[in-house]
Amino acid sequence: MGYYQIKKQAKVYDAVIVGSGAGGGMAAKVLADNGLEVLVLEAGPNYDSAQGDMFKWNYESPRRGAAGKYKNFGAYDAAWGGWEVEGEPYTQKGNSKFEWFRSRMLGGRTNHWGRISLRFGPNDFKRKGIDGLGDDWPIGYEDVKPYYDRVDQMIGIFGTVENIHNEPDGIFMPPPKPRAYELLIKNAAEKRGIKIIPSRLSIITKQLGDRPPCHFCSQCGRGCATYSNFSSQGVLLRPAMKTGKLQIATGAMAREVIMNDQGKAVGISYVDTTTLQEYQVNGKVIILAASACESARLLLNSRSSRFPNGLANASGVVGKYLHDSTGASASAFIPKMMDMPRYNEDGTGGMHLYTPWWIDNKKLDFPRGYHIEYGGGMGMPGYGFGGGIEKLNGTVPDRNGKMRPKGGGGYGKQLKDDYRRFYGAYVGMSGRGESVPFESNYCEIDPVTVDRFGIPVLRFNYQWSEHEVKQAKHMQETFNQIIDAIGGVRTSQTPGEDTQYGLRNPGNIIHEVGTVRMGDDPKKSALNKWCQAHEVKNLFVTDGGPFVSQADKNPTWTILALSLRASEYIVDQLKKQSI
Amino acid sequence: MDRRNSIKALVVGTFSTSILVNACKPGGKDDPKLAHEHKQDVKGDKKVDPYDEAIMKKVFFTEQEMKTITLLANIIIPADEHSGSAEDAGVPEFIHFMAKDRPEMQTPLRGGIKWMDMQCIKRHEKTFVDCSESQRMELVEQIAWPDKSNPQMLAGVSFFNMMRNLTATGFWTSEMGVKDIGYIGNVPFQWNGAPKEALDKLGVAYDEKMLKECLSFDEGKV
Numbered sequence: 001m002g003y004y005q006i007k008k009q010a011k012v013y014d015a016v017i018v019g020s021g022a023g024g025g026m027a028a029k030v031l032a033d034n035g036l037e038v039l040v041l042e043a044g045p046n047y048d049s050a051q052g053d054m055f056k057w058n059y060e061s062p063r064r065g066a067a068g069k070y071k072n073f074g075a076y077d078a079a080w081g082g083w084e085v086e087g088e089p090y091t092q093k094g095n096s097k098f099e100w101f102r103s104r105m106l107g108g109r110t111n112h113w114g115r116i117s118l119r120f121g122p123n124d125f126k127r128k129g130i131d132g133l134g135d136d137w138p139i140g141y142e143d144v145k146p147y148y149d150r151v152d153q154m155i156g157i158f159g160t161v162e163n164i165h166n167e168p169d170g171i172f173m174p175p176p177k178p179r180a181y182e183l184l185i186k187n188a189a190e191k192r193g194i195k196i197i198p199s200r201l202s203i204i205t206k207q208l209g210d211r212p213p214c215h216f217c218s219q220c221g222r223g224c225a226t227y228s229n230f231s232s233q234g235v236l237l238r239p240a241m242k243t244g245k246l247q248i249a250t251g252a253m254a255r256e257v258i259m260n261d262q263g264k265a266v267g268i269s270y271v272d273t274t275t276l277q278e279y280q281v282n283g284k285v286i287i288l289a290a291s292a293c294e295s296a297r298l299l300l301n302s303r304s305s306r307f308p309n310g311l312a313n314a315s316g317v318v319g320k321y322l323h324d325s326t327g328a329s330a331s332a333f334i335p336k337m338m339d340m341p342r343y344n345e346d347g348t349g350g351m352h353l354y355t356p357w358w359i360d361n362k363k364l365d366f367p368r369g370y371h372i373e374y375g376g377g378m379g380m381p382g383y384g385f386g387g388g389i390e391k392l393n394g395t396v397p398d399r400n401g402k403m404r405p406k407g408g409g410g411y412g413k414q415l416k417d418d419y420r421r422f423y424g425a426y427v428g429m430s431g432r433g434e435s436v437p438f439e440s441n442y443c444e445i446d447p448v449t450v451d452r453f454g455i456p457v458l459r460f461n462y463q464w465s466e467h468e469v470k471q472a473k474h475m476q477e478t479f480n481q482i483i484d485a486i487g488g489v490r491t492s493q494t495p496g497e498d499t500q501y502g503l504r505n506p507g508n509i510i511h512e513v514g515t516v517r518m519g520d521d522p523k524k525s526a527l528n529k530w531c532q533a534h535e536v537k538n539l540f541v542t543d544g545g546p547f548v549s550q551a552d553k554n555p556t557w558t559i560l561a562l563s564l565r566a567s568e569y570i571v572d573q574l575k576k577q578s579i
Numbered sequence: 580m581d582r583r584n585s586i587k588a589l590v591v592g593t594f595s596t597s598i599l600v601n602a603c604k605p606g607g608k609d610d611p612k613l614a615h616e617h618k619q620d621v622k623g624d625k626k627v628d629p630y631d632e633a634i635m636k637k638v639f640f641t642e643q644e645m646k647t648i649t650l651l652a653n654i655i656i657p658a659d660e661h662s663g664s665a666e667d668a669g670v671p672e673f674i675h676f677m678a679k680d681r682p683e684m685q686t687p688l689r690g691g692i693k694w695m696d697m698q699c700i701k702r703h704e705k706t707f708v709d710c711s712e713s714q715r716m717e718l719v720e721q722i723a724w725p726d727k728s729n730p731q732m733l734a735g736v737s738f739f740n741m742m743r744n745l746t747a748t749g750f751w752t753s754e755m756g757v758k759d760i761g762y763i764g765n766v767p768f769q770w771n772g773a774p775k776e777a778l779d780k781l782g783v784a785y786d787e788k789m790l791k792e793c794l795s796f797d798e799g800k801v
Contacts (some may be wrong), residue, residue, distance in 0.1 A: 055765055057754070062631050062676045064752040070630075160792050174794040175774030183783035198792070205794045215767035341776045342761035342767055380758055380765055386747025389724050390740055407726025411655045411719065411743070419747060423760050 006269070006278040013039045013247075014574065016283030018254045018270050018298065021108025022556050023542035023563040024289030025232030025240075026151075030567035032245040036574070039281055040237070040253040041270055043290075044080060044104030049111060049234045052078050052223020058382045066383030072101070074382070074452035078111040078223035079103045087452030091459045098322075098460035099507035100293060106250060107233030108291065109510065110556070112221045114350050115229050116373070117202040118553035119148050119561075121166030124434075128547050130489040131367040133436045137548040138520045138529040141168065142249060154442065155230050155560070156208045158348075159200035165354045173205045175352065176216070179345050181337055181377045181427060182353045188485035193374075194478065195358040201556075202230035203348045207269035211235070218379065220349025229349065230556075231512060252279070255287055255455055257311055265311075265539045271453045285570055288516075289563065293322070293443050293545035296515035297458050299526075300445045310445075312526045312533035318516055319440040319496035323550055325511040326370065328472045328495075330479035332488035333392050334376075337425035345378045345424070357552050366470035370433030370552045372478070386419050389511040390492065393418045395489070426491070429482065431475035435468050437514050441506070462506040468532075472503035489577040501574075511555050516545030524540045531566035538579045540551050544568050634679045637687045640689070646708045648742075654661055655720055655746040662759040670749035677745065684741075692739025698735070769796040 014036035017024045024040055031038045053076035058065035068075060081103040091098050102108045123130060125137040125144075130485040130515040145168070152171040159172040175198040178186065186196040203214050214228045227234035240246045251273040258267040258280060267282040288295040296319045300310035310318055350373070357369030394408030399421070404410070410418075417557035446459035476494050483490055495502035506512075519525025522534035531546045533539040544555050551558075573579040611692065627635070640648065652665035652674070665671075678684045696706045703714050710718075722728065722735035723743075750756045772793070778784055785793075 032585075034590050057757070057765065058752045060759070062627075062673070063637065063680055064673065064748060066677075066680075068630075068680070158794075174792060177785060177789060177793040177795075180773035180777040180781050180783060183773075183778070183785070187783060190768050216770040217765060217767065219765075336781060339780075341774070341780060342763060343774050343777055344764045344770075345773070346764035346768065347770045378764075380747075380762055381751045381760060383748055383752065385751045387744045389747065390743065394726055406633060406724040409724045409726070409740070409743070411723050413659045414656055415743075416656050416659060418752060420760060474606045486666075 006280055008280040009282065011037075012282040012284060013037045014283065015039070015285040015287055015570065016041065016281055017287040017289055018268060018289070019108060019250065019290035019543060020106050020237060021103075021232050021289060021291065021543065022542075024287070025107065025110070025236035026560050026563035027287050027289060027540075027542050027567045027570075028246055029126070029236040029240040030239040030564055031571065032243040034571045036245060036571065038240075038246045039283065040246065040248045041104050041254055041281070042108075043262040043273065044106065044108075044250065046248075046250045047078075047080070047105040047107060047111065047223075047233060048238075049078065049107070049223035049227065049231050050225045052076075052225060054219050054225050054356060055223050056222075058380060064383045073112060073221060076219075076222045078221060079097070079109065080105040087386055088457070089449060089451060090457050091446045091449055093459055093461040096461045097505045098175060098461065098462040099505050100458070100460070100512070101507070101510045102291070102294070106237065107231050107483055108249065110230065110232040111223055113510075113556060114373075114554065115201040115203050115220055116350065116354075116554045117200055117230070117557040118145070118356075118371070118551075118552045119168045119170060119557050120553055121168050123166045124549065124551035124553065127368070127434075131361065133367055134549050135437075135517075137517065138518055138525075143529075144558070144561050144565065147565045148557065151557060151560045151564060155202055155321045156204035156206075156211070157200055157202045158198075158205050162196045162197050164197075164356060170200065172200070175199065176205065176348050178352045179347055180340075181334070181424075182351065182374060183261045184334070184336070184486055185374055185376075185427060185429075185482065186353055188487075189355065189482045190487050193358075194355055194482060196355050197355050197414070199351050199354045201348060201350055203541045204228050205348075214348050218346035218349050242334070253453055253455070254290065254298055255453070257288075257298060258308070259302070259304060259311070263306060263536065265536050273453070276453070284574065286539065287540045287542055287566075287570075288545070289541070289543045292513050292515045292547075293458055295541050295543055295545045296443055297445070298454075299516065301456055307406050307535075312516070312535050312539060312544075314535055315390055315523050315526060318523065318526050319441075319444050319458075320439045321437040321514040321517055321548075322441050322443055322457070322460075322512060323435045323437040323514045324506045325509040325550060325552070325554075326435050326464075326468045326471055327430060327509040328502040329428060329430040330476065330483065330502075331426060331428040331491050331492070332483040332486070332535075334425055334427055334486055334488040335396050336487055337376075337427075338396065338421050340378065340424050342378065346380075347421070349438045352356075352373060365476065366467050366474065368434035368436060368467065368471065368552065370431040370471060370475060372475075373430045373432065374427065374430070376427035378423070379422075382536065386422075389415075389418060389422060391491070392422065392489075417503075427483075427486070429479050429487065431472070431477065432466070432509060432511075432552060433471045434550055435506075436465060437549055438465065444514060446525075460507075464500065464503060464506065469500045469503060472501035473497075476501050499543030511544070511550060513547035513550050513555055516541045517548050518546040518547065529550055530569045531562060532569070532579075540566055540570065634676065636791050637679050639685060640675055643706070644689065644692050645671055645675065645710060647695070647706075648688075650708065650715065651719075651739075651742050652746045652749070655743050656750045662755050665746050665750050668750045668753035668755045670746050670753070673749035673753075674745050687738065687741055691735070691741065694734050694738060694772075770794075771796045
């Protein structure tokens with residue numbers, strides 16, 4: 001047409017929210033429930049977890065459920081997106097190996113996550129006071145507790161009251177009974193002084209509103225057709241739509257925060273990912289909940305003469321203090337679990353028991369703890385099933401009690417029977433730990449690279465410190481203790497120093513936070529304790545960005561509690577006309 | 580820039596286009612973006628993912644290679660009194676798909692088949708497929724037992740391990756294999772804990788705290 005047109009909408013929403021995951025979904029629900037006119041921008045397409053792949057069989061997939069190029073967690077995983085998103089690259093500085101998972105879809109990464117919904121404890125907000133590393137949050141557990149309580153009631157979570165100081169109890173629905181092998185792990189671990197308690201997962205075991213209780217198919221990651229687990233789409237956005245106050249624009253990739261001459265945020269410019277048409281929408285309040293790194297990217301890309309370092313970034317901290325959970329894992333063959341009687345062991349998605357951090361770090365050579373997640377048993381056979389049997393079937397006696405003269409491997413009817421005997425005789429365990437946030441771990445705008453929309457992309461710079469490496473070493477030692485106590489055999493060698501003890505690359509655990517951190521001092525933080533930008537009073541960030549430190553807990557429950565808290569503050573401030 | 584158009588751009592109007600309207604109905608079938616960007620994996624849509632369909636249409640293995648794969652898969656998992664053979668369960672087609680989906684598998688598979696053929700040709704002047712059953716089994720015996728194999732046969736052992744693993748996955752994830760292995764989940768269910776025989780087998784039990792705190796269903800009601 002020979003001209004270029006940005007479509008600007010006249011309407012001024014009370015709030016424009018960028019991102020529809022946990023932080024954006026909660027903000028949308030709270031604001032819409034309070035009668036405010038809300039617009040949510042989501043970069044991906046529309047999605048309803050009712051359309052997920054629940055109850056599909058792996059044989060319906062030509063790769064038998066294996067991960068593919070765009071399905072990093074298996075053929076039926078709900079996430080649309082992954083470690084690579086076509087046309088939306090990111091880059092690394094030096095030998096940094098940060099991995100950035102993006103779900104481009106309504107509900108974001110809440111569609112496929114593990115539903116592990118742990119509260120931060122009193123210590124988790126004040127780590128600097130304990131070990132002198134990093135920084136304390138400007139708020140404490142007592143500030144967030146009432147919001148955690150309400151998130152528990154609004155969304156639903158199962159668990160048990162355990163009265164552990166730094167693992168605060170919530171308002172729990174009854175948990176499912178442990179699986180048989182989980183009891184075996186529990187007994188073994190407890191012999192070694194390692195605590196195991198019922199999981200705390202946001203999967204409902206009782207009716208909650210219009211959501212029926214879990215039907216125990218264990219496929220939460222595929223998207224739940226009955227909304228019996230937490231996803232932002234099913235549990236927050238779906239009811240929020242019923243208020244008539246919420247509009248959602250999908251395929252809307254935010255480009256910049258639009259500012260006026262008075263230094264107030266007035267809107268968002270975005271590009272429609274299908275038509276490439278440019279739009280501008282207006283809001284009295286702008287809320288970024290695009291994910292820690294994506295929100296930092298938006299701020300850093302919103303440069304102007306007034307904000308030359310990017311928006312809300314006079315402190316220079318935006319993008320810095322990026323930190324993910326640590327992760328390392330082990331799997332083991334458990335001879336005792338061979339020839340198990342068959343029963344439906346699916347249960348809820350994920351584990352029914354887990355290990356919260358159980359040691360005082362003062363007794364250790366690393367400062368922060370980790371929790372352990374467990375898996376195993378007789379799940380639906382999928383890609384990889386039966387792999388590596390040649391290393392194991394020679395190590396145990398036959399059904400007739402005799403060792404095989406030729407050792408492991410083989411073929412034929414005898415081998416076929418081995419697979420039946422070995423089915424479900426494995427357990428896996430994964431440590432998820434707290435890392436220390438450093439200013440030197442950051443994302444920044446790559447000066448030369450843009451994505452397919454012309455938006456400058458992120459460049460990552462992230463190195464683990466000795467603290468995380470020592471923690472991973474400890475994880476491996478713990479795994480071996482537990483495996484040993486069960487009478488199991490590790491299925492692969494214990495990783496050593498050369499691989500940082502199996503420590504996964506930063507970003508790989510998908511708990512990245514800290515890039516737009518909160519604080520009382522505007523010189524050292526981007527946001528105040530209400531997730532409000534120090535420099536722009538009507539600009540808020542409600543994803544993982546505001547986190548000062550990550551704890552060894554999964555971040556979602558804290559994102560939800562902080563977003564609820566910030567959103568009610570916004571409602572109050574709008575009423576008072578002070579933003 | 581055309582003046583009239585630039586004015587149009589500046590006139591701030593509502594763009595109540597289909598984006599916002601359709602987006603108000605989560606899961607609405609008329610969302611053009613949904614149709615455009617994610618044709619795949621929508622429940623009820625039995626059509627094959629176009630990405631997968633393109634892979635299925637490709638041919639990598641020759642007929643002779645497919646015959647070799649089929650013979651080996653059936654040697655690894657034959658029919659028995661519980662279920663059919665690897666071939667009955669569609670394992671050769673699965674291996675063919677995986678080789679196309681994961682190109683890194685192509686060389687070890689094709690090279691392994693060729694290695695076996697050369698062994699057979701040296702010994703019997705025939706390819707593996709054309710050998711007699713006893714000739715084939717003589718070679719298989721030499722590569723099927725990693726703990727006891729001749730170091731000169733390690734290339735064959737490695738290939739046979741790969742074939743064993745692919746055959747196992749292909750067989751046990753098939754409908755026939757799932758039934759045989761005894762996986763009885765993937766249905767709506769009331770989880771009431773493991774049955775006594777499973778607990779007894781592992782020497783574990785639910786303690787009183789668990790029984791009191793955990794969700795229970797009336798056995799009769801299930």
